[in-house]
Amino acid sequence: MLSASRPITGHDEERTRSQMELAWWHWMVLGLGLGLVELAVPSFFIIWFGLGALLVGVAMLAVPDMAFTTQVLLWTVASVLMTVLWFRVFRRDDGKTRSGRADEVLGEIGVLVRAVEPLGVASARGEVRFQKPILGADVWPCLADESIAAGERVRVLAVDGQILKVGKY
Numbered sequence: 001m002l003s004a005s006r007p008i009t010g011h012d013e014e015r016t017r018s019q020m021e022l023a024w025w026h027w028m029v030l031g032l033g034l035g036l037v038e039l040a041v042p043s044f045f046i047i048w049f050g051l052g053a054l055l056v057g058v059a060m061l062a063v064p065d066m067a068f069t070t071q072v073l074l075w076t077v078a079s080v081l082m083t084v085l086w087f088r089v090f091r092r093d094d095g096k097t098r099s100g101r102a103d104e105v106l107g108e109i110g111v112l113v114r115a116v117e118p119l120g121v122a123s124a125r126g127e128v129r130f131q132k133p134i135l136g137a138d139v140w141p142c143l144a145d146e147s148i149a150a151g152e153r154v155r156v157l158a159v160d161g162q163i164l165k166v167g168k169y
Contacts, residue, residue, distance in 0.1 A: 027057035052079030108156045116144040142166045
């Protein structure tokens, strides 16, 4: 600790500055530590900061006298850039199919295999069969706002859990 009577010398300043410098292996340990945290807390977000720290460690091997502020700046930029690239570019949902989503059946045409009655009438539920399986099955229970006889073609209007709401085609 510096006292008020003792002047600050170059030696004290150098000792303070050396305490803030990180070696390349510090960054490697930080990167591996963040990778282990990602394993414990699977958020798939922390890993990018760990990889950023590993990148700084490798950069420190190439440029050993890199300033501390440059190290922190490189780590921040690399981490944010990798995170943005992952969530905006590499992990896009554009190419995914809509298979398995309830709204994929809206508008599909099927044939009633059991007549359907409006709600409030006994045995109101009917069954509709599709040419190809929809959401894993080709026959689904259905409801309608009007009476529709078996053998009629119907269009899916809505999905409510495991029941389709249909109307005449």
